[in-house]
Amino acid sequence: MPIRDRSERNTHLWHWPIIVYSKMFFNFSAGTRELVIVALTFGLAVASRYLIEIPFRYKLSALRSGGIVTASAAALVILGCSTFYVSHYQNHSGHFSDDALTLAKFSQYHGTDEYYYQFRTGSCFIDGNDASKGTYQREQCLKTSTTGRNYLLIGDSHGAHLWRSLSTAAGEQVNLIQATAAGCKPVIGQTFSNKCTELMNYIYTEWLPHHKLDGVIISARWLPQDMALLQTTLTRLKSVASNIVVMGPTIEYSEALPDLLAYQHDGRTDLVAHSVDQQIKGMDQRLQRLVSQQQVRYISVYNIVCPQDRCHALASNGEPSAFDYGHFTLSGADDVARQAIVQMHRDIFM
Structure with a gap:
C-alpha cells in the first residue's frame, strides 16, 4: 500500500488525543486551535509512519524489545500523570464546583x-x-x-x-x-x-x-x-x-x-x-x-x-x-x- 495512504490512515489515530489534550492544556484562540490540530495530526501521522510503523514492520529484528517496552511505558506514565494532574489536581479531584455546574x-x-x-x-x-x-x-x-x-x-x-x-x-x-x-x-x-x-x-x-x-x-x-x-x-x-x-x-x-x-x-x-x-x-x-x-x-x-x-x-x-x-x-x-x-x-x- 502506498505510503500516502498509510499516513492518511494514521491521522485517525492521532486527531482525537490531539483535540482532547489541546483543550485540556492550552487556551488557544478560535481558529488557532484548528490550525494546530491539523498541523499536529498530519505531522504526527507522517512521523509515526517512519519512526514507528516502518521500523516495526520491516526492521523489527534490529530493535531491542527491552528499549521499546521501556520507552512505551515511560510515555504512558508521563501522559497519565499529566492527565491526572489537569483533570483531578487542578479540578478538585475531578469534580466541578457547584458554581461551575450551575x-x-x-x-x-x-x-x-x-x-x-x-x-x-x-x-x-x-x-x-x-x-x-x-x-x-x-x-x-x-x-x-x-x-x-x-x-x-x-x-x-x-x-x-x-x-x-x-x-x-x-x-x-x-x-x-x-x-x-x-x-x-x-x-x-x-x-x-x-x-x-x-x-x-x-x-x-x-x-x-x-x-x-x-x-x-x-x-x-x-x-x-x-x-x-x-x-x-x-x-x-x-x-x-x-x-x-x-x-x-x-x-x-x-x-x-x-x-x-x-x-x-x-x-x-x-x-x-x-x-x-x-x-x-x-x-x-x-x-x-x-x-x-x-x-x-x-x-x-x-x-x-x-x-x-x-x-x-x-x-x-x-x-x-x-x-x-x-x-x-x-x-x-x-x-x-x-x-x-x-x-x-x-x-x-x-
Whole structure:
C-alpha cells in the first residue's frame, strides 16, 4: 500500500488525543486551535509512519524489545500523570464546583420552557429544513396592532433569539411582529428553496408591500457571502418600508459558552477570552460600512457585547449570555435588547 495512504490512515489515530489534550492544556484562540490540530495530526501521522510503523514492520529484528517496552511505558506514565494532574489536581479531584455546574447547566438550555418562550419555536420561529418543527403561523405572528406602532423583525435564529427581549424593551406601545426561520438568511434572491426561503420571499414580495409599518428590523448570523444579497434586499426594501434597522453579527465562541465558563471558573484562566471568534469584529465593521452606504440604521451587537473589545460572557444577572456558540440566553438577549432599543429610539421609536 502506498505510503500516502498509510499516513492518511494514521491521522485517525492521532486527531482525537490531539483535540482532547489541546483543550485540556492550552487556551488557544478560535481558529488557532484548528490550525494546530491539523498541523499536529498530519505531522504526527507522517512521523509515526517512519519512526514507528516502518521500523516495526520491516526492521523489527534490529530493535531491542527491552528499549521499546521501556520507552512505551515511560510515555504512558508521563501522559497519565499529566492527565491526572489537569483533570483531578487542578479540578478538585475531578469534580466541578457547584458554581461551575450551575454555569454548565445552561448548555442544556435548548429545549427548555424558557427557550421556547424566548424563541417561539414551531410557530413564529421555524426550522426551514425540518418539517417536524412546525409551520409558520401567519395569523398569530404577523398580527398588526390598530392602536400601537407596528415593527417587523425578520431574521434567522440570530433574529429569533432577540425577539422576546426586543419586544419587552420596546414597551407596550410597540407591537413587534416576528418572521424568523432557520435554514436561510433574511434576504431576497437566495438560490435554493425550503420553508425558510418561502417565508422570506412571502414577507418581502407579498406581505410587506401591502402593510404599512412603522419600521423593519433585520437580524441574522451574517457571513461575508451574505453581503451582496443584503445590499440588494435593502435597496428593494427601502421602496416599501421606512425606518429600517440592521442588527450586526453576534459574538461567537469556539465552544459552547456555558462549558467554557465552567472550566474557566474552576481554574482555566482566560479560557473564554481566548475562545472568542476574532473574525466577528471584522465582519461587524464590513457590514456597518455596507449598511451605512445604503443610508440604513445599523446596530452593532458586537460593540454592545464587547465594549472596547472586552466581551461580556456573563449577563448582568450572572447567567451565561449565550447557551451555545453564539445564541443568546434570555438574560443575555435582555442586556443586548435594552441597549439596542436605546439606540433605535433615536431614529425609529419616536
